[in-house]
Amino acid sequence: MLRRKLTQGLTLGLALGAGLIGAPALAQTAYPTKPVTLMVGFPPGGQTDFAARVLTNSLAANLGQGVVIENKAGVNGNLGSADIMRSAPDGYRMLVGNGSMTVTPHVFPNLGIVDPTKFVPVGILLQSPLVLVVPAASPVKDFAQFAALVKERAKAGKGVDYGTPGAGSLVHVTTELMRERLGGPAMNHVPYKGSAPAVIDLMAGRIEAMFDATSVFDPYIKSGKVRPILVTSSSRVASMPDVPTPAEVGLKDFEIISFIGMYGPPGTRPEVVQKLNAAINTVLKEPAVIRSFQERGDQPGGGTPEQLDAMTRAQYKLWGDVVKANKIHAE
Structure with a gap:
């Protein structure tokens, strides 16, 4: 009788022990339900x-x-x-x-x-570099012309209008940092609620330039609706090999990866x-x-x-x- 009770107790203990050992594993595999x-x-x-x-x-x-x-x-x-x-x-x-x-x-x-x-x-x-683009109808063909336009407009008292997905966005501070690198000429910030409405206005010419991720602009670059003039990576991007990097256009300490x-x-x-x-x-x-x-x-x-x-x-x-x-x- 004593041996039977000991055997039953040992069996019950092993079963409980197995249940306790398996509990964490079950808890982990339960997610998600x-x-x-x-x-x-x-x-x-x-x-x-x-x-x-x-x-x-x-x-x-x-x-x-x-x-x-x-x-x-x-x-x-x-x-x-x-x-x-x-x-x-x-x-x-x-x-x-x-x-x-x-x-x-x-x-x-x-x-x-x-x-x-x-x-x-x-x-x-x-991870992605940003790309600076202008509308396809813009007279700006490259970054040098863009920089010249920004400075010229600022001297005339009317800054270039640039769009962003929102005030305080990565695109916003990136553009402001570029402006500082160009010597601080005045530019006009036009914030939107997200990238999509900003891109629509960019293509329509209601804003004159915009930074955003390469993936945002890729279809519009390929369709010829916008023109890329700068990427923020340290090396050129495979999908747009003709677009220069900051170092190539003389912008120092401007490599930015989102x-x-x-x-x-x-x-x-x-x-x-x-x-x-x-x-x-x-x-x-x-x-x-x-x-x-x-x-x-x-x-x-x-x-x-x-x-x-x-x-x-x-x-x-x-x-x-x-x-x-x-x-x-x-x-």
Whole structure:
């Protein structure tokens, strides 16, 4: 009888032990059990929206659940960022944010803009240089002519009108930094709610120039609706090999690379971050995804959450210094 009780106790103990050992594994494999929403703080059509949509189907297949895009435009992406900052840290509402996150808090210091370093980094989706374009009908044929036009207009008391996806965006501070590199001639900033409406006005000639990611302008460059005159990378971009770099046109310290990453709200569980990061890295190795990015001048991201965190913090400091030095404020 005693032996039977000991045997039963040992069997029960082993079963309980196996259950306890398996519990963490079950908890990890349980995510996700429902669709995952990716928040994009910009309208459809921009680079951030493009990056999210290129990955959606493959991420869904990898995760075994649907992946839904939600666009919430406003305050240069901050409405979407604030939404995710308030979301439950369960991995079902995630942010797809771009480099503008590292700029906006410095440009709007009194509006309670979300601090990007407070998010939980998951992974880099893509990296891309910016490209400066003018309308196809513009008399400007290259960057030298553009620089001359900017200075000439400033002397005449009427600056060149340049568009951006929003005040405080990466495009905004990049253009202001270029203006400073040209000696500080006056230019007129025309902010929009996202890249798409700005591009429409650019092609119509209602604004005269605009920086944005290569992927935003690629189809319009190929169709001849806009003319590229500068890329912000240290080497020329394969999809537009005739467009010069900053060093080639005499702009010093002007190599700028934008990035798009996935973030979770504060407190997002490590196992969720690990699952999503692994899915991102797997998807970014798919030939079709790589081709979609590279055909438009972007490069697939990947890597660790720590690499996204380091990039976010470095650019947050960089643009804080630039905003302060150039007195850029957009209250």
